[in-house]
Amino acid sequence: xxxxxxxxxxxxxxxxxxxxxxxxxxxxxxxxxxxxxxxxxxxxxxxxxxxxxxxxxxxxxxxxxxxxxxxxxxxxxxxxxxxxxxxxxxxxxxxxxxxxxxxxxxxxxxxxxxxxxxxxxxxxxxxxxxxxxxxxxxxxxxxxxxxxxxxxxxxxxxxxxxxxxxxxxxxxxxxxxxxxxxxxxxxxxxxxxxxxxxxxxxxxxxxxxxxxxxxxxxxxxxxxxxxxxxxxxxxxxx
Numbered sequence: 390x391x392x393x394x395x396x397x398x399x400x401x402x403x404x405x406x407x408x409x410x411x412x413x414x415x416x417x418x419x420x421x422x423x424x425x426x427x428x429x430x431x432x433x434x435x436x437x438x439x440x441x442x443x444x445x446x447x448x449x450x451x452x453x454x455x456x457x458x459x460x461x462x463x464x465x466x467x468x469x470x471x472x473x474x475x476x477x478x479x480x481x482x483x484x485x486x487x488x489x490x491x492x493x494x495x496x497x498x499x500x501x502x503x504x505x506x507x508x509x510x511x512x513x514x515x516x517x518x519x520x521x522x523x524x525x526x527x528x529x530x531x532x533x534x535x536x537x538x539x540x541x542x543x544x545x546x547x548x549x550x551x552x553x554x555x556x557x558x559x560x561x562x563x564x565x566x567x568x569x570x571x572x573x574x575x576x577x578x579x580x581x582x583x584x585x586x587x588x589x590x591x592x593x594x595x596x597x598x599x600x601x602x603x604x605x606x607x608x609x610x611x612x613x614x615x616x617x618x619x620x621x622x623x624x625x626x627x
Contacts, residue, residue, distance in 0.1 A: 411555050417548030417581045421541060425588045428537050431530050432595045438527065439602050445472035446609070459620045473523040473606075474613055480519040481617045484512055504627045509618075516614040524607045531599050538592035545585020552578025 449472050456462040463482045466475045488508055504512065556575060621627045 411552065411577075413551045413555070414548050414577060414581060417544055417551070418584060421544055421548075421581065421584045421588050424537050424541055424544075424592075425584075428534065428588060428592045428595070431534055432591070435531060435595075435599050439599070439606075442473060442527070442606065445470060446474055448472075449474045459617075459624060462620070473527075473610060476523065477516065477519050477610060477613060478617060481512065481516055481614070484515050485621070503625065504621075509627050513614075513618065516617065520607065520610045520614060523610055524603065527606055528603055531596065531603065534592045534596035534599065538589045538596055541585045541588040541592065542582075543585070545582040545588075548581025548585070549578045552581065 449466060449469055452465045452469060453462045456465050459482070463478060466478050469475060485504070488504060553575065556578060618627065
């Protein structure tokens with residue numbers, strides 16, 4: 390029966406509603422609490438990850454601005470801590486070096502050291518593949534925020550429905566339908582809905598923010614890939 394009492398009195402605050410709730414309600418609340426902890430852990434994790442990538446990216450581009458040739462940019466970038474932009478540059482330079490060994494070290498470009506149209510397309514494909522890998526790495530765990538944001542209100546609603554059913558069963562067994570008999574059971578049932586919304590709202594907000602940052606990050610990688618191709622073109626490598 391839902392109308393449990395604390396020390397002979399009806400529950401007077403949300404905490405008493407929780408402590409006197411049914412087993413089903415407590416189980417739903419426990420799952421929602423785990424979802425909340427997971428959500429805030431992922432928010433902190435992804436915030437730190439995006440912040441770190443931004444710092445590494447700024448440092449990487451500051452170093453590249455001091456170089457004039459693609460080879461110098463490569464050596465300068467490899468001296469820095471690993472970053473998505475550094476890995477993208479390494480992928481492009483390594484692919485070029487495999488096709489034209491020693492071509493980047495030549496001060497004067499000869500025709501045989503340039504890439505053909507087909508090889509240039511393959512280089513673009515290699516860079517696109519690296520961009521996809523870096524994007525997938527940054528996107529890790531972000532879908533979990535969307536899942537928590539969509540499932541939590543449903544779990545809260547499930548707890549509310551179970552609570553209301555239990556409340557009406559208690560009323561039927563007790564034979565009393567006045568407001569003092571109904572209110573505690575309904576209030577207890579609504580606790581799960583409140584917690585479900587409290588879990589879902591920050592999860593959805595964080596998902597939208599990180600999804601937007603992920604799109605910006607992927608755009609920056611694509612722009613940098615174009616800069617690599619442009620630098621090769623300026624130096625007559627393609």
